[in-house]
Amino acid sequence: MKRFLLSVFILFWCWPVLANDVLLENVTFKSQSPPGDWDDNMNCGPTSAVMLASTYLEIDADEDEIKIVIDWLYDNEYIQPQLDAEYYDGNSTSITQIANVLTGKYKLGPVVKKNIGQLSYLQAKLEKDNPVMVAVNVQMDPTKMGHFMVVVGLTEDNVVVHDPGKTQGSFNSYSYATFLASWKTSNYASLVVDTSKVTWHPDGSLVQVIGNAKVYILIDSKTYWIKNEAVFNAHNYDWQKIISISQKEFNCYEYGGEIDWQPYRELFKVDDIYYLMEKQTFDSNGGSVYQFASEASFNSWNISGAVVELSVNQANEQYFSIYANGGPLYIRHGTLLKPTFNVPAYGEGLTFVVDNQGTLRNFESWDLFEQMGYDKLPVTLIGDPELLESIPGFDEMITVDMSKQCQNPGEYGQYSITIDEPEPEVEPEPEVEPEPEVEPEPEVEPEPEVEPEPEVEPEPEVEPEPEVEPEPEVEPEPEVEPEPEVEPEPEVEPEPEVEPEPEVE
Structure with a gap:
């Protein structure tokens, strides 16, 4: 009886009950050959990297992209071509080298390497829409050579993977026992691009798609491209306040246009009140004068240049009588503020983000704060009454549901399952x-x-x-049907056991 109870305990400990089944249907599958041939092909690492990268970037998981990755590995001397094999058969790669592909070539991040044999870890990543590359074995057999696969789902009994070592390797299922036994041979090595499910940020945020150099600002739920570094600096935007977002989130916004002009600005001060005069260029007609709500507001805009002290009469003559009243300027949008006092109705210790209207918004939880990327931004401490002088008020809390909204659902979820053409082989x-x-x-x-x-x-x-x-393209080519497969890959056709080849990697 004791032995039976112990067995039950061990089984329960080894096979935790997963909260929900999860399957990432948007992860594109690609077999590791072509390029190269199946006899000497060792492209499971580069192919897995391409499958991961195509989930976040607008790239095709295809033969050409795998060649680009192999060339990158060769050029950076991570691997060398195999002797007596095709150039694009590649060579064996390590999980660290594949991490370098994701961060160095694709500029993705954060990329997390782990050695933790827990299905709950995989589930947590999958629930954030992040596929996980794992180091297992060919055909999930612990006695065969090492092999990379991409975990795309978990069910009640099985692990679902994309296996690049098969032409029909998409959404292959293995029992927990089979998967864990194979995964254990690599000490449970895994690699994941650890992004969040967030698809929305408030207006006024500076955003940048992971792997893309372009920086945008959100205005009225639209993205405006800040054309270059000179324009960025001329507007006194803060490089430290740029938030990395997914391609999926970017597709949720309409494109508003580009910001390509460099404003002309002058700062002046009247009776301890700071003002900004701004126009499009030095020679432009018109312009506006803005009053900073407080010294803290003035500092948050980080506008360079000397501040000229003027009397009321001088200010009237040089500015107020000439330019339009632009209204007040509060703490700059995108700024994170942490009050050093007990804020009525909010308490102490909360961090707020300033939106495009200058109002403060808190977060539903610290986890959400991190998922939206704010934990990587600088935080400004502010006291009382300086805070209340610097903002027009408070706005609604940012919730998890709010962070998952999509402003442009027509473009949302553009990724679809693609079955690779070579699968029939x-x-x-x-x-x-x-x-x-x-x-x-x-x-x-x-x-x-x-x-x-x-x-x-x-x-x-x-x-x-x-x-x-009946398709026009096929009928006119009767001669192609009898001989097609022999010409492209003579060596593949005669080898029915292509997939089971342990040398695939």
Whole structure:
């Protein structure tokens, strides 16, 4: 009886009950060959990196992109071409080298390497829409050579992966026991681009898509591109206040245009009150005069240049009688403020962000504060009554639901599942042949590239492809159907056991 209870305890400890099934259907699959051939191909690392990167960036997970990554690895002397193998068969890579691809080539981040064999860790990352690259073995067999796969889902009983070592490697499932036994051989090594599910930031935020050099400012839920560094500095924006966002979030905003002008500004002071005169250029007609709400407000705008002290009469003559009244300037948008006193109705210790109207907004939780990227920005301490002099008031709290809204849902979720054209080449495998439904799949049929693939026609599945023949491109090429697959990859066709090859990596 004691032994039975101990066994039950061990099973419960090893197989935690996961809160929910999770599956990332937007992660594009690509097999590691082509490029190269299956005999000597060791591209599982570069291919996994491409699958991860295509989740966050507007790149195609295809053969050309894998070649670009392999060239990058060669150029940076991380690996060398194999002797007596094709140039783009690549070579074995480490998890650190793949991390360097993600951060150095794709400029993604933060990239997290972990050695932690917990399914709950994988689930936490997947629930943030982040696929996880894991170091396992070919065919998930601990006795075979090391191999990289990408975890894209967890169910009640299985781990779901994209296996680049198979042409039909998308959404392959393995039991927890099988997966953990293989993962253990690498001491549970994993790699993830640890982004959040956030798809919204308040107006006034400076944002930059991960992996892209362009900086934008959000105004009326639209992105405005700040054209270059000179324009950025002329507007006195703060480089430390730029928030990294996902491509998914960026697609949720409409594009408003570009900011390409450099304003002309003059600062002056009357009776301890700071003012700003601004016009588009020195020679421009018109312009506006703005009054800073407080000295703290003035400091938050970080405007360079001398401040001229004037009397009321001088200010009237030189500014007030000439330029329009632009209104008050409060603490600059995007600034993080932490009051040093007990704020009525809010308490102590909270951090607020200033929105485009100058109002303060707090956060539902510290986790949300971190997920939105504010933990990486500088925080300004402010006392009482300076705070109340510097803002027009408080606005509603930023909630988790608010952070997940999408202002432009028409562009949201543009990523879709793509089944790679070379998948049919696995048909020689017994388990693949009985799957006729792969061809009729709606996602595959709309892909014109699939039918023309020379490799597909010689496969046994050629017979269930009558509906492809009516296509104008296929019928006019009767001669291509009989010989297609032999010409592109003579070595692949004769090898039915392509996938099971342990040397794939």
